[in-house]
Amino acid sequence: MDTPHKTQITPTPTSSLSKFEDSPVFKYIDSLSPIEQAKSSQTDNAFNSLAFLSPSSLFPSPQINCHRESRFSVKRHHFSADLSTRVLQSSNESNASQEASKAAGQSGLYDEHPGCLSNDGSSKGISSDLFDKQSDLAVELPGTSKYDCRSPDDNLEACDALLKKTSLEVVEQERSPFQRSRDEWKERQRSFENERDLRKIRRIKPSEEAAGCGWVAVVSDVADMLTVNTSIIHENSDGQDQRTVDSGTTSFISNIPEFSLDNANNLENAESGDHQGSCKQNELGDSVTDQTSCILSTCLPDKPVVTDSSLKKDDKGEKCSQLSRQRSIRRRCLVFEKSPGFGLHLNSLPNILKGQNPPNKSILSSMKMGEVPSDNGTVVIESSCEAPASVGGTDADHNTPEKKRQKFELVEESASCKRCNCKRSKCLKLYCDCFAAGLYCIEPCSCLDCFNKPIHEKMVLETRKQIESRNPQAFAPKVIRSTDSVLDTWGENNKTPASARHKRGCNCRKSSCLKKYCECFQAGVGCSPSCRCEGCKNSFGRKDGCDESGSDGEGLEACEKNASDKNSHDIVTHKNAEEHRDLPVPSNISRSSSQLCNTPERCSSESSLGQSKFNSNLQAIPEDETPKVLKHKCLPLILKTNSPPNSKRVSPPHHECSSSTAQRSRKLILKSIPSFPSFCPP
DNA sequence: GAGTTTGAAACT
DNA sequence: CAGTTTCAAACTC
Numbered sequence A: 001m002d003t004p005h006k007t008q009i010t011p012t013p014t015s016s017l018s019k020f021e022d023s024p025v026f027k028y029i030d031s032l033s034p035i036e037q038a039k040s041s042q043t044d045n046a047f048n049s050l051a052f053l054s055p056s057s058l059f060p061s062p063q064i065n066c067h068r069e070s071r072f073s074v075k076r077h078h079f080s081a082d083l084s085t086r087v088l089q090s091s092n093e094s095n096a097s098q099e100a101s102k103a104a105g106q107s108g109l110y111d112e113h114p115g116c117l118s119n120d121g122s123s124k125g126i127s128s129d130l131f132d133k134q135s136d137l138a139v140e141l142p143g144t145s146k147y148d149c150r151s152p153d154d155n156l157e158a159c160d161a162l163l164k165k166t167s168l169e170v171v172e173q174e175r176s177p178f179q180r181s182r183d184e185w186k187e188r189q190r191s192f193e194n195e196r197d198l199r200k201i202r203r204i205k206p207s208e209e210a211a212g213c214g215w216v217a218v219v220s221d222v223a224d225m226l227t228v229n230t231s232i233i234h235e236n237s238d239g240q241d242q243r244t245v246d247s248g249t250t251s252f253i254s255n256i257p258e259f260s261l262d263n264a265n266n267l268e269n270a271e272s273g274d275h276q277g278s279c280k281q282n283e284l285g286d287s288v289t290d291q292t293s294c295i296l297s298t299c300l301p302d303k304p305v306v307t308d309s310s311l312k313k314d315d316k317g318e319k320c321s322q323l324s325r326q327r328s329i330r331r332r333c334l335v336f337e338k339s340p341g342f343g344l345h346l347n348s349l350p351n352i353l354k355g356q357n358p359p360n361k362s363i364l365s366s367m368k369m370g371e372v373p374s375d376n377g378t379v380v381i382e383s384s385c386e387a388p389a390s391v392g393g394t395d396a397d398h399n400t401p402e403k404k405r406q407k408f409e410l411v412e413e414s415a416s417c418k419r420c421n422c423k424r425s426k427c428l429k430l431y432c433d434c435f436a437a438g439l440y441c442i443e444p445c446s447c448l449d450c451f452n453k454p455i456h457e458k459m460v461l462e463t464r465k466q467i468e469s470r471n472p473q474a475f476a477p478k479v480i481r482s483t484d485s486v487l488d489t490w491g492e493n494n495k496t497p498a499s500a501r502h503k504r505g506c507n508c509r510k511s512s513c514l515k516k517y518c519e520c521f522q523a524g525v526g527c528s529p530s531c532r533c534e535g536c537k538n539s540f541g542r543k544d545g546c547d548e549s550g551s552d553g554e555g556l557e558a559c560e561k562n563a564s565d566k567n568s569h570d571i572v573t574h575k576n577a578e579e580h581r582d583l584p585v586p587s588n589i590s591r592s593s594s595q596l597c598n599t600p601e602r603c604s605s606e607s608s609l610g611q612s613k614f615n616s617n618l619q620a621i622p623e624d625e626t627p628k629v630l631k632h633k634c635l636p637l638i639l640k641t642n643s644p645p646n647s648k649r650v651s652p653p654h655h656e657c658s659s660s661t662a663q664r665s666r667k668l669i670l671k672s673i674p675s676f677p678s679f680c681p682p
Numbered sequence B: 001g002a003g004t005t006t007g008a009a010a011c012t
Numbered sequence C: 001c002a003g004t005t006t007c008a009a010a011c012t013c
Helices: A016-024 A024-032 A044-048 A064-089 A091-109 A119-125 A128-139 A156-175 A183-201 A206-210 A215-219 A222-236 A239-243 A247-255 A264-277 A279-299 A303-315 A320-337 A347-367 A376-383 A387-391 A395-399 A401-416 A454-470 A484-492 A519-523 A555-563 A566-572 A577-580 A586-596 A600-606 A611-618 A626-633 A638-642 A656-664 A665-674
Strands: A479-481 A500-504
Touching: A500 A519
Parallel strands: none
Antiparallel strands: A479 A500
16 A cells, blocks of 8 residues: 655644645545545535535445444554654654554554454554654644543543543653653553553443544534544553444444445545555554544534444443434434435434434534534534534533533433334334334334344335335325425415425325324425315415415414424424524424435435435425524524424424515525435345 | 324225 | 225324
8 A cells, every 4th residue: 555655744733624634644545545535625514515425325234343343443543543643752753653553553452352353453564654644643633631531430530540641651751752661661551451441340331432422523623623533542542442332333333334435435444444454554544534534424424423433432421322322323314314225205304303313413414513513503403313422522522501502402302312113014114204214223213023124124125115116206205395386386375385395295184284193284384285184274384275374373373382382392402493483393394404415415316315305304394484593593494403303393384475585595405406316226 | 101093004 | 096904103191
């Protein structure tokens, strides 16, 4: 493998992501990737755009181990990096590199689970250049120690003590760079072992630990990312920790389709190149991975799965087993989203929100993550189920009011996450929200005899095919956005605020289309002539053309009452949104937003589910219903995607009259969205 | 939490 | 295509 020349490495300012991207390491990685890097040169927005995402195989291929291991390797590499960093601090770089390599090899000692990850190999044979690079990066991150990994549990103090010890060692090295000797290494190793022991204790709840958080916050800016990396480095000493995999992560990983498609994946592949025996690449990947992972995580909803895990381990957030669970859910969602074969429809959106808020949020949020981590809406969205990670972030993260608020919201949302509860359908029929949404059932589901799992992939695919054969649109979005022409078709009689309509229409008889029994209402769209409902009172638009929504009063009240009554907590959760909103928002809308396509690529790719979701979501969002928030602030609906499953973030039903023109801006977005992809198993 | 209601999905 | 049954979510108590 080509090793970037040492001279290429130059101190990279960590203050901004873009700068980081410009770093030699990043470029090098980019060059390594067989796939054209979506964005080494991209701006923050570019990353946010999730350009890395690309459609992947519908179902995960069993390369779980590899992914998992890659994560481990990453962490291990961090350890190496740490060592290398220290070494670099000494005047003798060459020796330092050797020691670093040696240390890396030692780190392998902690690898108790030989898997596809060749632990030893990865660290060994690494060129000093690589170490130098890594160390350069690390060195450039001053003050990172303050972000040292912390565990919320009782062991925290012990851990901190170890960290302090490590810090002292570093200081000592600086004082006498030439004094480093095997004894020192032994000492260090002992400290590592001690820490490892502590980890073992802590690891009582692996899932919790895995649930560590903070990576989200990390994304906010490069500095944060680097900071996290540092913390990771400190913890890298813990070899066993690496092996600890939260159930959630595992489940997700199992579901992870081949990421080869993603550029990000490429990066990781390069990282995990150790499997292939390419130590350099591997190391390089590692060095960059931490950083890139953060970036990618930001851009890639799925990415977080891997990156996240690595970071989680690092962060040691042990607090949120539940959060981890949610995260796993999200991951799963992401996987499916990538699956071209699964069409996500609005129908599924609600479901998704319920159980899979994370993906939703993550997607959109990811778009904004890097941009405005501090923003309420943005953050919230971002985190959602994912948020847990951030929750477990560094102390610094917790300290900020914004973070706290985020955490609070996240917790609230996470609590509401739920999944299907199928008992007889085996989750292989459209009754099952998970299945309908193209998602595998997961832990949160309460289903019985569930076949909607990766293990039964074939069965799931067959079933889906069967259903599609019967109804090709079965997995297509149920809610379509009405273009002007479509509106014309619907006629003037249905001037509902929402430009979106249920494709097939509802058939309500008793609910008056004022309850979630009604798919139209649930989707937050008005009924259309295609509806066969009786006594339609849909607050988002009546079938008969009477637009109750025209006034914020009655129609909204009904809507709000129905949608919000039980979802009061949702309202709380979305406090931020409420600040800007006067009207209740149909949960679906929020849901839909949650499922939005993560990346432009995904959006552009008709085969991507995410796109479909996104599309459907956008469709579901009435143009006219643009929340005041949008008008007032940049708090995008999309951003608020994380609404809790039950949360009814209803976009305010609008009065047609006022809404039509002013809010065309949204239309632009909608138009840009590709049509829903047909379900075509790879 | 259990039971009921509701309407979509599935079946005939 | 229409009628019926099945199903799980939504809802009520």
